[in-house]
Amino acid sequence: MDIGFIGIGEMGTAMAANILKAGHQVRVWNRSPERAQRLVDAGAQVVGSVAEAFTGDAVFSMLADDAAVREVIDAPLLEQAPRGQIHVNMATISVTLAEExxxxHAQRGLNYVAAPVMGRPDAAAAGKLTIVAAGPAEAIDRVQPVFDAIGQKTWRIGSLAQQANVMKLATNFLIGSAVESLGEAAAMLAGHGVAMQDFLDVITSGLFQGVVYQGYGKMIAEQRYEPALFKARLGMKDVRLALAAAESVMTPMPVASVVRDSLLDAIAHGDGDKDFAVLGQVAARRAGR
Amino acid sequence: MDIGFIGIGEMGTAMAANILKAGHQVRVWNRSPERAQRLVDAGAQVVGSVAEAFTGDAVFSMLADDAAVREVIDAPLLEQAPRGQIHVNMATISVTLAEExxxxHAQRGLNYVAAPVMGRPDAAAAGKLTIVAAGPAEAIDRVQPVFDAIGQKTWRIGSLAQQANVMKLATNFLIGSAVESLGEAAAMLAGHGVAMQDFLDVITSGLFQGVVYQGYGKMIAEQRYEPALFKARLGMKDVRLALAAAESVMTPMPVASVVRDSLLDAIAHGDGDKDFAVLGQVAARRAGR
Amino acid sequence: MDIGFIGIGEMGTAMAANILKAGHQVRVWNRSPERAQRLVDAGAQVVGSVAEAFTGDAVFSMLADDAAVREVIDAPLLEQAPRGQIHVNMATISVTLAEExxxxHAQRGLNYVAAPVMGRPDAAAAGKLTIVAAGPAEAIDRVQPVFDAIGQKTWRIGSLAQQANVMKLATNFLIGSAVESLGEAAAMLAGHGVAMQDFLDVITSGLFQGVVYQGYGKMIAEQRYEPALFKARLGMKDVRLALAAAESVMTPMPVASVVRDSLLDAIAHGDGDKDFAVLGQVAARRAGR
Amino acid sequence: MDIGFIGIGEMGTAMAANILKAGHQVRVWNRSPERAQRLVDAGAQVVGSVAEAFTGDAVFSMLADDAAVREVIDAPLLEQAPRGQIHVNMATISVTLAEExxxxHAQRGLNYVAAPVMGRPDAAAAGKLTIVAAGPAEAIDRVQPVFDAIGQKTWRIGSLAQQANVMKLATNFLIGSAVESLGEAAAMLAGHGVAMQDFLDVITSGLFQGVVYQGYGKMIAEQRYEPALFKARLGMKDVRLALAAAESVMTPMPVASVVRDSLLDAIAHGDGDKDFAVLGQVAARRAGR
Structure with a gap:
């Protein structure tokens, strides 16, 4: 397929590389085109404008946040896009922006697919992301081969694009809640002289299997928050989006508020670029440890 | 081995039955001796006083809470107990009482082992409990065959009995946090028209494997909180104990406070005997759903 | 003085009326000019464009929220405004917008004064508002006679306009916290059969004098939330702005988060247009009462 | 009148001194009788047993907490007390203990009056306490002259003694909430460069009059938490009792939980003997200041 790709940060680069590897053509646009070298070496073509990327069988975008999306995907771009064009937005953005x-897109006869991904850069590099897709069914059918190049599994949620974003935000909220709770548990255990690693051995071999409790738990047990696999600053962005999505449907989420406050505490202490697991340090600090 | 067993509620009965099945002798004491019929049929002997149960190779107790333990395991009982007697307390009790x-026991030359169990009645019946044991190493060695009859795995934590209780409370706090968070997520998803079951399919096949997210998540998705596998009222007891254990080492646990408040809300609405998962209903109610 | 006045909702009308009564000339602009009749009868002139209001000795604006301000006070308006023009913005807006x-204004040689007011419509009608002003000192000096017509007291905070907004948001946060806390106390007292009115008599004659505890406390005691003196929906706007102001300087405000969640609960139950005191009903509902 | 007085800490001594000054006879008992010297100099008689104090027209007790009350006011004491004896308990104790x-007392034909006081030691010394009394009306009538010697105002709540304790705990919860909120506001204001003292000037001259906002606000503004007028440790005791009183009637109090967590944070940092206002320091610490 002929694929446009907009936004090649760490995640985007890994995804575009896998699309190339699967035999598709990729036209890349990035604000800083020099970042594209690795993809060019792998066969990608760099284009000079977003509009040139916004063509072909489908265009994928992987931009940092709402502000970046608003700046790049603007009304003039959509006006000039070819009718029927499929745009797959894989970024974690607000529900409000997804709806907009x-x-x-629909107003201009374009297909908009929301397909946020789950997984860290290493999963992206391995083509092992989990994709949550929502939007016009036929459009998703057509880009499925590309999803197969990027991820190990695509979940199709429904026809309303923003529902994929809601699901992504709910997932990241659960991660945040688990990390905060592990931090609080670790602080209590430390107060009683129990080793966090012993506790982790027990829970992750039974009730709490899965990478979240194992991965973040280990970082908290070792009090090692660098290098960051997922930065506290990004966690803050996600919990902010989750709270906004909940507020728009008048849903209190008190645990999300707690996670937000702890992340603010971490960032206020200069730890925004440390791993999300640094919530363990915040919990320990509250206990004077 | 010759085992005394004190307290045969649902969990205790299942455990004592498995001890019998493994070929040990069991002397049972219960405040309501008529509850022992099933165990008698399986070969147990009913004794008329706690003291008669508090003998043999080891005595196991599985009483409801601090109050029940204080009432049954009192100073006169310990005074008359044979020196060197091993007492294994499997109940979920406060850290303070465990220390006491x-x-x-130590003052009177008795061995006290704290061995709270993880798992619901069905796991107890199947001999698949997880046991977290702490106390004198030699004593634990001696009762290990009994643990093997009750559980599938024994974790040995250390020599301070109360540390096993701390670990149990930390585990149950994590469960409470996960249930509350699933409830909050479900309420937000419902507001956006996303099916909770779809969300569960995604997260439990990836990031959040394990029985907690699967089991409680399913009940929340189906809004089916009866019959209770683990009652909200018992969850309240556990979060109260966790908060007390944290307070004793000056550790704030804001998520535990949120779980506590939601459980109070549930119980205030008459749902104390419904499953812990009823926190999903509390979260929905807060959102006017 | 020759005063432009933009935005004549309930508060704006009362303020403009008092400016007229003090002998100043007032040119009024409002999106719905028909609302100006009362002021015209009192001697005001209606103008057809914002630009015509944005002249004279000073222009005052009292618009609903950030969105309304952004729509009306835009770049073209400021471009064409006479150099040295004083603009006094009395609305409760975000700190971010105030900074912007x-x-x-400064870039274009205009004077921007932030002067949010404290007090409900009845205080506005009586010219008894409290004004918190920040911005260029000389500009504040010049409009002080107008402040004197509107309020009983002007507090001058400093030269950075947004600091007046921060102070206003902090004040409203304290109100929200007091109302939430009165609601929680009332729910607990009710559970023990103690009359809220008795409690109020005790505290407002001693430790908690002042209109906040008296006024909101009375509404909670009487469970009478209509007519609204200050709507829950507006309280929600203010707590949202306070949380945003705090987030911008990385400050967790857990009580503000609690107030936010309770307001969401109220609005979700259809009570957004009831008085802020309806938090008392939310607290009672949580307790199953 | 002939008054027994049990417990002469700082508050008790001040109260007993005022009773003497009003012309009553006072028999004093204290665990450490040497503390009574000042009262002996003022005319009090020291007795060697609690029972000797528990006689006369009425006996007043002012003990530290539930534990101290349980230890001193035990069943044997009540058994031997003269029928019809009036016991006025002025301590801040749990609702549960008050009920017990x-x-x-009633079972043994004794009159029990709960009369917790509001006010710090300086108010006690000046005879300016506020008294909240509940219990048998006739008994309260008879001790009213003593209340008049101790306080400036007695509020009579009802016939159920524990209701006076509930009211006291609700009051102290409101104080805790106000202090926590002032701390959070101060942290936010500091982030924006606004002086807390300026803010206090505005709010305490208008919306938030009364000693709580003025007194605690000033300590937070000056970041001066010693000497303590009311220790954080005592605030912790009171919020714990308030949460327990609320839990007994299934009432969530999320703001009380926040205050509890902040107090734990303070005590964990070694500030338990500083003033309650040290919550301002906790809020600042959370914001990295």
């Missing part, structure tokens, strides 16, 4: 984009 | 009991 | 506006 | 005591 779905509407703006 | 460890001290009281 | 201060910057945008 | 009311019952235990």
């Amino acid at each position: 984009l779905a509407h703006a | 009991l460890a001290h009281a | 506006l201060a910057h945008a | 005591l009311a019952h235990a």
